[in-house]
Amino acid sequence: MPTSSQIAAAYRHARRAYADFGVDTEAALRRARSVPISLHCWQADDVRGLETPREGLAGGGIMATGGHPGRARNGDEMRADLDVVLGLLPGRQRLNLHAFYAETGSKAVDRDQLRPEHFARWLSWAKSRRVGLDFNPTYFAHPLANSGFTLSSADPEVRAFWIAHAKASRRIAQHFARELGKPSVINHWVPDGAKDAPADRWSPRERLRDSYEAIFADKSVNRRLCIDAVEGKLFGLGSEDYVVGSQEFYTSYAQARGLVPCLDLGHYHPTESVADKISALMLFHPRILLHTSRPVRWDSDHVVILDDAVRALFLEIARGQAWDRVFVALDFFDASINRIGAYVIGARATRQAMLLGLLDPAARLRAAENAGRNHERMALMEQAKALPWGAVWDELCERDGVPAGADWLKEVARHEKAVLSKRRCTR
Numbered sequence: 181m182p183t184s185s186q187i188a189a190a191y192r193h194a195r196r197a198y199a200d201f202g203v204d205t206e207a208a209l210r211r212a213r214s215v216p217i218s219l220h221c222w223q224a225d226d227v228r229g230l231e232t233p234r235e236g237l238a239g240g241g242i243m244a245t246g247g248h249p250g251r252a253r254n255g256d257e258m259r260a261d262l263d264v265v266l267g268l269l270p271g272r273q274r275l276n277l278h279a280f281y282a283e284t285g286s287k288a289v290d291r292d293q294l295r296p297e298h299f300a301r302w303l304s305w306a307k308s309r310r311v312g313l314d315f316n317p318t319y320f321a322h323p324l325a326n327s328g329f330t331l332s333s334a335d336p337e338v339r340a341f342w343i344a345h346a347k348a349s350r351r352i353a354q355h356f357a358r359e360l361g362k363p364s365v366i367n368h369w370v371p372d373g374a375k376d377a378p379a380d381r382w383s384p385r386e387r388l389r390d391s392y393e394a395i396f397a398d399k400s401v402n403r404r405l406c407i408d409a410v411e412g413k414l415f416g417l418g419s420e421d422y423v424v425g426s427q428e429f430y431t432s433y434a435q436a437r438g439l440v441p442c443l444d445l446g447h448y449h450p451t452e453s454v455a456d457k458i459s460a461l462m463l464f465h466p467r468i469l470l471h472t473s474r475p476v477r478w479d480s481d482h483v484v485i486l487d488d489a490v491r492a493l494f495l496e497i498a499r500g501q502a503w504d505r506v507f508v509a510l511d512f513f514d515a516s517i518n519r520i521g522a523y524v525i526g527a528r529a530t531r532q533a534m535l536l537g538l539l540d541p542a543a544r545l546r547a548a549e550n551a552g553r554n555h556e557r558m559a560l561m562e563q564a565k566a567l568p569w570g571a572v573w574d575e576l577c578e579r580d581g582v583p584a585g586a587d588w589l590k591e592v593a594r595h596e597k598a599v600l601s602k603r604r605c606t607r
Contacts (some may be wrong), residue, residue: 218509229280246516250600292344357405373419411442455492498537
């Protein structure tokens with residue numbers, strides 16, 4: 181692995197190479213380090229949550245596969261694992277919590293009754309680590325979600341429960357924002373849909389709209405502190421034919437109500453380019469939330485790698501100079517490999533994609549295109565792929581005091597041997 185002096189020498193060479201293309205690597209480093217990535221807490225425990233286990237629950241389209249030993253069994257173990265992850269990542273991080281990670285002690289508290297004090301230990305941890313907290317209502321893994329419908333349910337009592345849960349979640353997010361001095365992004369995703377063709381596609385969407393109207397009518401929540409996002413989907417487990425909250429539904433609703441649309445890389449057809457949506461949506465939406473994930477056959481939430489999809493996504497953000505208008509979060513869960521390793525791979529790949537977008541010689545490419553020299557534009561795009569971006573990445577890690585290259589694997593192996601291998605899971 182490279183030494184500090186080798187990293188410095190390689191970076192000097194890379195800086196000159198990029199300068200020849202009109203790219204300031206120092207500016208790229210500053211911006212790449214400053215954009216927060218919200219780490220998803222549910223990778224640590226395979227999306228199980230901290231509620232008292234309930235029997236006979238449907239999955240709600242959420243399933244982590246694999247049985248690698250050492251998953252976190254409680255909030256303390258999750259936070260300990262996240263501490264290891266934070267120590268291996270450059271740049272700024274946040275933490276994204278789901279509501280069913282409430283810690284209520286010996287008292288069972290249903291989701292419509294959740295309050296900020298049920299997340300006090302998460303908040304204390306976030307303060308001590310100086311990270312912001314984002315939040316998600318949990319509309320799945322609950323008896324009142326077994327039908328496959330929550331906010332769009334035909335049962336008014338079911339809808340009322342989930343509306344109350346959403347309102348409680350927004351108040352929790354607002355509390356996080358006030359305590360941490362940083363806005364909290366709260367993302368609404370529901371698993372509502374049908375496995376096979378329904379006779380009525382209209383009524384569930386009308387009910388979903390009306391439920392959201394009731395949720396966002398709560399004026400006790402300051403929307404500058406609690407930033408509401410809504411997330412659509414093409415299909416999922418149990419909603420293969422019909423998804424109530426489709427992308428068309430949510431982009432329209434977000435625009436009409438001043439909310440933030442969420443784009444998840446796994447929620448589209450495999451041949452659909454999420455990157456291409458950025459320049460279209462951001463003409464009309466002031467901000468968007470991005471979930472970096474990796475579909476293989478469907479919304480399978482594989483660990484993010486530096487593939488074409490994630491590179492193209494952040495290249496578009498960079499070319500549109502939209503960094504101050506996007507929120508970035510991770511959304512994957514893999515129980516087949518070391519979970520801390522999964523976190524680090526996915527988070528580092530996401531930040532590498534940011535850096536690559538910032539290192540794009542956009543000015544020269546536009547100049548060639550505007551002059552009609554499209555052969556030159558293409559040639560420069562191809563040549564840019566060979567520029568030594570890896571040396572700039574190593575410099576970023578060096579400046580933030582985290583391992584460059586694959587040196588981080590040593591810490592993951594140490595933690596697995598000392599901690600994870602000793603955990604015995606009972607559920």
